[in-house]
Amino acid sequence: xxxxGLALDGLLALSLPILAWRTLAxxxxxxxxxxxxxxxVILALAWARLGAPDxxxxxxxxxxxxxxxxxxxxxxxxxxxxxxxxxxxxxxPTDRVGRPWTTRLAVxxxxxxxxxxxxxxxxxxxxxxxxxxxxxGEAIAEGEVSHPITAVLLDYRSYDTFLEIxxxxxxxxxxxxxxxxAVRGEAPEAVAxxxxxxxxxxxxxxxxxxxxVYLLWAGTSQPGGAxxxxxxxxxxxxxxxxxxxxxxxxxxxxxxxxxxxxxxxVFLLVxxxxxxxxxxxxxxxxxxxxxxxxxxxxxxxFSIALTLTALFTTVPPREKKxxx
Amino acid sequence: xxxxxxxxxxxxxxxxxxFFFLAGTVGLLRFPDVYTxxxxxxxxxxxxxxxxxxxxxxxxxxVLAALKMILAWLFVLVSGATAAHLISTTALKGGIRxxxxx
Numbered sequence: 001x002x003x004x005g006l007a008l009d010g011l012l013a014l015s016l017p018i019l020a021w022r023t024l025a026x027x028x029x030x031x032x033x034x035x036x037x038x039x040x041v042i043l044a045l046a047w048a049r050l051g052a053p054d055x056x057x058x059x060x061x062x063x064x065x066x067x068x069x070x071x072x073x074x075x076x077x078x079x080x081x082x083x084x085x086x087x088x089x090x091x092x093p094t095d096r097v098g099r100p101w102t103t104r105l106a107v108x109x110x111x112x113x114x115x116x117x118x119x120x121x122x123x124x125x126x127x128x129x130x131x132x133x134x135x136x137g138e139a140i141a142e143g144e145v146s147h148p149i150t151a152v153l154l155d156y157r158s159y160d161t162f163l164e165i166x167x168x169x170x171x172x173x174x175x176x177x178x179x180x181x182a183v184r185g186e187a188p189e190a191v192a193x194x195x196x197x198x199x200x201x202x203x204x205x206x207x208x209x210x211x212x213v214y215l216l217w218a219g220t221s222q223p224g225g226a227x228x229x230x231x232x233x234x235x236x237x238x239x240x241x242x243x244x245x246x247x248x249x250x251x252x253x254x255x256x257x258x259x260x261x262x263x264x265x266v267f268l269l270v271x272x273x274x275x276x277x278x279x280x281x282x283x284x285x286x287x288x289x290x291x292x293x294x295x296x297x298x299x300x301x302f303s304i305a306l307t308l309t310a311l312f313t314t315v316p317p318r319e320k321k322x323x324x
Numbered sequence: 325x326x327x328x329x330x331x332x333x334x335x336x337x338x339x340x341x342x343f344f345f346l347a348g349t350v351g352l353l354r355f356p357d358v359y360t361x362x363x364x365x366x367x368x369x370x371x372x373x374x375x376x377x378x379x380x381x382x383x384x385x386x387v388l389a390a391l392k393m394i395l396a397w398l399f400v401l402v403s404g405a406t407a408a409h410l411i412s413t414t415a416l417k418g419g420i421r422x423x424x425x426x
Contacts, residue, residue: 194413200406207399 040064230304237309263303
């Protein structure tokens with residue numbers, strides 16, 4: 001490895017813990033959200049340097065992009081909530097939870113033990129008795145999905161993807177059950193009615209749809225896949241919700257509910273059907289892998305995009321005025 | 325001969341782009357208000373990234389890769405301009421005054 005490469009890797013490895021620490025230590029929630037986004041971007045760069053473009057894409061799109069937008073949306077909602085109706089500019093929301101040394105110690109000790117334990121586990125890993133990488137490589141050559149990460153994810157780790165889409169569905173359900181108010185009418189007047197923004201969304205929408213579908217399709221042979229495609233399409237949905245183009249029609253009707261559950265249901269259905277045919281849950285019958293995997297990815301993408309969009313349709317409710 | 329000329333051109337373009345990023349960052353940190361900071365930031369994004377893209381495009385050796393990079397630059401141009409417009413409009417409507425020299 002060249003010196004420049006080593007220097008870049010060192011810089012990345014050094015900035016990650018520092019950024020993580022600053023994110024957690026920041027009292028100002030807006031600053032914490034921005035630092036979190038920076039952390040996500042640096043982490044995506046680190047994944048790219050480690051030769052894992054799939055994870056880098058997912059981290060940049062979901063970890064930094066969508067999660068960052070979600071955090072900023074929440075901070076914005078909190079800031080408006082604190083603002084009240086008077087002319088005073090709203091305060092930046094801050095983290096008011098106290099941090100005595102007992103709390104710090106109660107967090108630091110288990111985290112240190114975990115870090116030391118993980119480090120010890122990695123360093124003392126026994127040499128594998130079975131050469132998994134080459135076994136997987138042979139199996140992928142037999143399978144029809146040629147990209148190693150997608151093939152591994154779906155052939156060997158279907159459970160992982162299955163549980164991830166389940167977690168996403170649960171997250172949407174949790175957000176809905178918090179009783180938050182609708183996002184409608186929350187965007188500042190000047191922004192919501194800006195012709196520049198409307199033109200931008202019009203220009204961006206077709207490009208994002210094309211790149212989302214391309215990522216899904218490309219996922220079978222190169223970096224990409226359902227989560228990355230869903231993130232791009234979800235980002236388009238988020239932009240449309242925040243600009244007020246989509247919010248009125250995206251309620252909690254039965255069609256939206258069905259759409260949210262579609263990916264998980266199709267995955268479950270295919271898994272059970274495969275179990276009836278081959279005897280193992282999510283063990284696809286030979287010859288049908290490519291079609292089944294692509295079908296599942298298609299429905300997953302749709303549900304992921306819809307879930308990520310639906311997360312943005314609510315904001316924190318206004319604070320009840322108590323003697324203020 | 326040709327390849328070393330291309331290399332020299334690449335280096336010049338990328339270094340010029342990096343200079344714009346450096347200047348933009350210094351401006352972002354040093355300028356007094358949100359409007360001037362936006363001004364310096366958009367210079368870094370537009371010109372800096374454009375120069376880096378030109379420097380890398382002539383290295384890529386494939387028209388498709390070069391077009392992809394130029395497309396990425398165009399998207400950054402459009403989204404940067406939109407974001408700068410939205411931030412400055414919101415700041416102006418929100419009552420943030422424009423900085424004037426005393």
